[in-house]
Each structure stands twice: as structure tokens, then as C-alpha cells.
Amino acid sequence: MDFNALGACFTTPACVVTQATSGLIVGMLLFLVAAGLTLIFGVLKIVNFAHGTFYMLGGYVAYSAYAATDSYALAVLAGAVAMALFGVLFERVLMSRVYGSNVLMQLLVCYAVVLIFDDIVKIVWGPEFRAMGMPAAFQVPPLFIAGGVVPPFYAVLIGIAALIAIVLSLGLSRTRLGKTVRAAAVNPQMVSALGVNTTVLFAIVFAIGGGLAGLAGALAGPVRSLSPGMGFSILIEGFIVTVIGGMGSIAGAMVAALVIGLVRGFGTIGFPGFTDGLIYIVMIGILVLRPQGLFGRPL
């Protein structure tokens, strides 16, 4: 533990800006993953353990699309759309068969998918780390804010995620689909009795969740390297975010993702080597004091 370094960082604006931005991009990627996770849980009461696989595949699809078209925008679109379709397929072919059965049975199905696709990625793209590289459009001098260095891509990434958060929360609160989704989260039988096709609704929820995870994977491409195990670690962090924020709450996911991102950003200075531990301590503390999470409804 190095409190002196942490204190020194907090008194220099440059260090605060640099660490905060790097924390923010971690937080924003986590938000995109956790938003889908929490949406799926909110509506279907299913913990999607295969969500990290969506993220990983989104990254790899974007990697190939970028290599083929040389357009990063197309690559991101390809990653998101491919994973939205994959989410529907996953829900229809596999998960819909284990609705209503034991939680462990659902876990088993998801884990099988994780194992299978980790190996498929190894076969198709190889077991070694892959780097997408920074797209040419973003290879420009960094921005300087209060002396801190902010690469332009970071700013764009944060902007996109913030935009998605706004669209998602407005969509849930204002649109007809959003209202149906929220109603289904409370009482799916009643929604179905009122004439809404819940089968289609569930598939749509998985499409949105998968699309968001794929988008996160594609956006992570230029800043993180791709590897077959990358889904695992983001999954755990996604869980932490949903649990801290409250299962089923999009706003909670946003707040918790930012908290975790900032803890990571500044933790690397104050507690090098123990940032993971720090995050688990935050999670345990929240669960003990407020089990339903910051924004969750009490069970």
C-alpha cells in the first residue's frame, strides 16, 4: 500500500485527470457489459453466465471486420449486430429450454457455451493475443486537460457509452417497448395474458444484451488486446457491477461501473497488486450492508 503516492496523485491535477480517464474507460466498458446482464436478469430472472462470451466474440468479430473493411465504424457495427443475432440464437436454441429449471442447470448450459466458444475462438483466430491497433482516424495528438493526457479515442469511447446509457434509460422509460419490458420484469404472466408475445420480448431482451456486450468488445479492441479467455474476467467484473448497483437496475449499473472504474484507476497507484482485492472488499461491504445493491429493490 502506498498512500503517499495516492496523496501525491490527488494533489496534482494532471495525475487526477489521467487516472480518472483511464478509470472512466474501464467503467464505461463495464457499464455496457453490465447493462445487458442486469437487463436480462431484470426481465428473465436469469443470470447469464455466458455474457462474457458475447463480449469476447464481439471483439473478435470487430477485429476481423476491421481487417476486411479497414473501417472502424463498420467493425463496431459488425461486432454489435453479430452479437445481437448471437444473443437471440443463444436464447432460442439453448436458454429457453432451461427456463424455470434449477439455477445450476442454467449455469451449466452457460458454462458449456463459454467452454465451447473459447475453443472455437482458439481454432478460428488462434490462441495468441491479438491487437486490433488504434484506428488511423484516432492517431492524432492527445488532448491535454489540466495537464493530464487524454487520448482522443478515450474521449470518443466515453461519449459513446454515455450516449448509450441515455438512449437506454430513455428507451426504457418512454417507449412502448421499454414499458412492456419493465412490465414483464414485474409480472411476465400478466404481460403475456394482456396479449404481448413474451417469447419475442425475451428474444429482444437477449438481442439488446448481446448487442451491448458485442459493442463493448468491439470498442475495447483498440485499447485492450484480444485473447480467448477475455470473456471470463469481464464477466466477473460485470457481476460485481450488477450486484453493487442492484440486479435489474440500469442506473445502478452506471453508478457501480463508474465506482469500480475509478477504484481501478486510482487503486493502481495506492494499492498496486491489490486492486482486485479492493473491488471485492467494496462488493462484500455493499452486500452485507445493503444486499439488494445501491439501486435494487429489496427481495
Next chain:
Amino acid sequence: MKRNPASRDALFAAIVLILLLAIPILHRSPAFEDFIIRLSAMALFATSLNLLVGTTGMVSFGHGMFYGFGAYAFGLTMQLTELSLPVAALFAVALTTIAALVVGAICVRLSTDYFAFITLAVQMLFFSVIVSWQSLTGGDQGLRGGIPRRHIFGFDLGSQLHLYQFCAIVAVLGLLALRHVSMSPFGNTLRMIRDNAERASFVGIVLWRARLLAFTIAGGFAGMGGVLAALFVSGAYPELADWPNSGQAIFAVMLGGINSFLGPVLGAMILLALNDLVQRFTEYHGLVLGVVILAFALGLRRGVLDFIHLVWSKRAR
């Protein structure tokens, strides 16, 4: 004539133990002995988890913590003190039991989903402590330098045959003890909590106390499995306490069947055999394992022993 179930179980355990001990006398097979040694650790680990999952209905994602705790407690005790092996093993199990009591005191009051997550979080915290406390645990390299394999009661644990015998005895006795817990009035109390917690609390059962006791016992036996694992690898590694290891135990439980006492043992057997077999033929063993798990989950929809029970009782009707 109706015999006492406890003595029937003891008889069954004695027969299995005699068979296991007789096999190497008739035929030495290093591969088989190696398999049983690994199975003994895994079987204790999975069966103790099933005391929570199947008997009490508490889904713990962090059971690997106690497996790893047992392994590290035993390894460190052997390296740092002059205690003899059985004393060190008992000490490690006792220490793990206390750890399970402390962790359980924090966790057991939470409801199902949150219980699963908090056990996972505590396990991951324990894992990060192991990895970052390098001076004591050796960090991500694991506890190296080996465990001094001392002689006990004429056993030389450096030899594979003696290690095999030791593991077989410990595992069978441990499983017998767990069976006893599961069949006791306390075991019935746990099943009652699983089936209807509200009613159980109406008849005067203090839910958290029963759950905490189950959690503590399960943790202790997982620690015993960890001790055997540490003996086998002659050290301890952070992976023993990592979450994929907890996952392995959950799959063993699910593959074998959660409603049969021997289900997790069978599941551990299937999982180990499958891992060995697949690794021999292809480097993509995740692919094959995943397909097999899918076939189980979507085809049988329950563990093997539970499936057999179901078919059996249907035919009897």
C-alpha cells in the same frame, strides 16, 4: 429384517475400502492409483459442496476457497512447523472449519442469489490475498519447496502406493462422516429448510444457525479434500482457490446428481475421467467438455444418479 442404516452405511464403506486397498495387491496400475488419489480429493470437495447445494438448497459459488484454504493451511503448517503429518492435517482441517465459520457468519443471512454472489466475492478476495501476499504464499507461483513427506504409522507418503492407501482411507472415512451428517436428524432439518424454509422456521428452527452449521461442516470437509490435494501436488497453488475450481465442484455435483449422496462422487469420477480422456485426444478439450455438458443439461436435465433413480421409480410403479 430391517438393519440400522448407520451400520449398513459403515458396512458399505468398509467393503469399498477393502476393495480399494486390495486392488494394488492384485494388480499395480500407476494410472489407476493416480486417478483414485485425485478422485479422493475431488470427491470430498464435491460431496461437501452438495451438503450445501443438494441438502440445504444453498448455492455456494465460493466453495473452492475452503479447498484452497485447506491446502495452504496444511502446506504452510508442514513447512513452518515440526508437527507430524496427521497432526498438521487435523490442524489444517480445524483451521479451515474456523475460517468457514467466520465466512459463513457473514454470508448465510443473504438470500439465494446474493448468497451465491457474496460467497464468490469472498473467495475472490481470498484468491487475491493469496496472490498478493507473496512473502507467505509465494504469490502466483504457488507454495513451492514441496511438503516434507514424513513417515506416519509406517506409511511413507513419498511412495505412490502408500499415498494411494492414505488418500483412500481418508476419503472413505470422510465420506462416511458426511453421510452420517446427511442422514442425521440435523440432515433432515437441512432438507426441511431446503423444501420450505418458512415452515421450518415456524416449527422453531433457527434458520441461520442451521445454515451456518451446514456451511461450517461443508467448509471443513472441503478443507480435508484440500489437504489431500496438497499432498498429491506436494504444494499449494492459487488455482486451487480460484473460481474455475469452484465451478468444477459444481459440475461434479450437477453431473452426478444433487439428490443422491453418492452423486457428487460419481460426478467427480465422470469429470476427471472425461478430462483425462479428452486431453489425450485433442487440445480443444473445452469444446468436447462443453458439448458433453450441454448433452447432460439439455438431454438428461438432471445428474446421472438422479436420472437412474427417476427411471427406477417409474418402472417400479
